[in-house]
Amino acid sequence: MSSLRDVAERARVAVSTASAALNGTRPVAAATKRRIEQAAAELGYRPNVLARGLVSKRTRILALLFPAPHSGFGLTEMQFATAAAEAAKERGYHLLLSPEHDDPVEELRYLTGLGLVDGVLVMEVKLADERTEWLAEAGVPFSMIGRTGEPDAVDHADIDFTRMAADAVAHLAGLGHRSMAFFNHAIGAYSAQYGPAIRAGAEFAAAAGEAGLGYVGDLRASTADEGREAFERLVAAHPEVTALAVMSDQAAVGVIAAVAERGWQIPRDLTLMLVLSSARVAEMFHPRLTTLEPPSAELGRLGAGMLIDRLEDGDGEPRQRLVPCRLVVGDSSATPRNPESEAAR
Amino acid sequence: MSSLRDVAERARVAVSTASAALNGTRPVAAATKRRIEQAAAELGYRPNVLARGLVSKRTRILALLFPAPHSGFGLTEMQFATAAAEAAKERGYHLLLSPEHDDPVEELRYLTGLGLVDGVLVMEVKLADERTEWLAEAGVPFSMIGRTGEPDAVDHADIDFTRMAADAVAHLAGLGHRSMAFFNHAIGAYSAQYGPAIRAGAEFAAAAGEAGLGYVGDLRASTADEGREAFERLVAAHPEVTALAVMSDQAAVGVIAAVAERGWQIPRDLTLMLVLSSARVAEMFHPRLTTLEPPSAELGRLGAGMLIDRLEDGDGEPRQRLVPCRLVVGDSSATPRNPESEAAR
DNA sequence: TTGAAAGCGCTAACAG
């Protein structure tokens, strides 16, 4: 690889002049500049990132903190990563994939101590998250995909849960449903701190209330068996429910099986929708399920973008964006069974 | 961040001695070494990667070339990436996620010119791949997850397709099946160069022949509709077939629908298995499908590992590993319908 | 408008 010195020699100028010409750091005579640029082109010169970073203290490398895969891990996280990498690339940055293990904070300390990264992108943020706390304290620039319980001062991109629930409820109400249920993730070590589960639960209850729909929100399921069981309990306790929104793909599998066993059909006897799952997953089902698809790629892109903004524009007010989900209507949505009796209640 | 000079001052030695003590580059008196180590610990010293890389020409950063998502993209690629990142981390390396766009070679030229990465991990390798050709020519260390048509001299980790097909056929033969079909991916701009599709097709034919099973291998499907249609044609032309292996998840959806419409049941009337799909996907189906699960994480780990080996051990013979798939038997496998008539042929 | 010189933090000869 040719260095700046080679370029300078070939253009018969000093290294500092070559540097200035190529970076526009200070005025350089037009003719000189042209000579330098041509020399650089002829040599196929690429500035060495390490040397540049060593003096400028900026590497244009971002780290994406990658949690060890818990239960459900998949397309969504994938899209965060690829979208973030692409957004970074478009702005001349690089993305380092940084897996986490048992001691995230220690690893963060190590990672940032290397002098290798300018900032950190945090995903799978928990409501109380030691990583973001440490980053804030250490003064390391970062942004979140998702958000903590108190994200006021922190840059983040997250799903607009309020709007998501409103869209879902509007969809169901528009079909004529008067009563719905929502199966949240099962309570576990993870989901207790999992923002999407908590926010979705709260927002669905609120949205249903606001729209005047009957609402059953106390059932939870994260596996096929739990889904099956929750559905049985739902039907037994709340026969008036005609529409069901489910957070977990696996739980939906169980629900569908239970529906079939009971001799019911979707969507004739039950409108079923998947919340925060991808359309690709929804197509695996039969019938193809209606889905509220998370804007994963958009969030990844935004997360990287706002981190770069912060890095370049210095301080300023927090950058925060909430993005709605996309409602993909499948073949599992229909008018409620027995609409008359429902209306007569 | 404290520098090596700070450490040296605190330990009252020269910088070079501190460096030597911390890296074990040359003998240092035990007492001196202890002083230095203590000073480093007290200061929380972390060697600066950039400075080190600038002189040593080694950054311990690997780039993972990430193709723009074509049609089917998902868990598998995700697992390559995370596993590679973890393997790298365990050996003190970092993984840079490097998305590709329209001109992979130009981007590669840029990426490697930066002096930022020591080597490149290539995934989604095509049978004839301009990227690996360029890398080989440019002398950039790299390894492949997958392999080209002529991978003899190149480090790679790939699926053992021969064994995969043999395992699948043995599973079916063991259940008593005498005749099977295989639905490959539809021929497209992509799959024409897609190693797994080509290799799987060839190996299934060979394995079936070797085991004395009837074999229908000329049907292809990559979508639900194509799957449905292929299945109809299969039944019409080859009624003796009792077992079917499918490459595409989407195609399997169509097959399952067509099976049901015909009044058949899985596995009573047809044994169905998914080839190169994950168990998590298989569980979305009802019944849970038998799957040949690709060793994605293992491949990612191996790919990163052999690249690092090459980087550290210098040259040597090519490192190549073929890893078998895992056969996960689901509820879609059973003895063939009408076993007598089959045996009587 | 340009060049010379210093230095980012580290490693690697080479003396002592």
Next chain:
DNA sequence: CTGTTAGCGCTTTCAA
């Protein structure tokens, strides 16, 4: 066994 010196490739004063 340890310290001094040089230099990786670049940016950035400071003079000219």
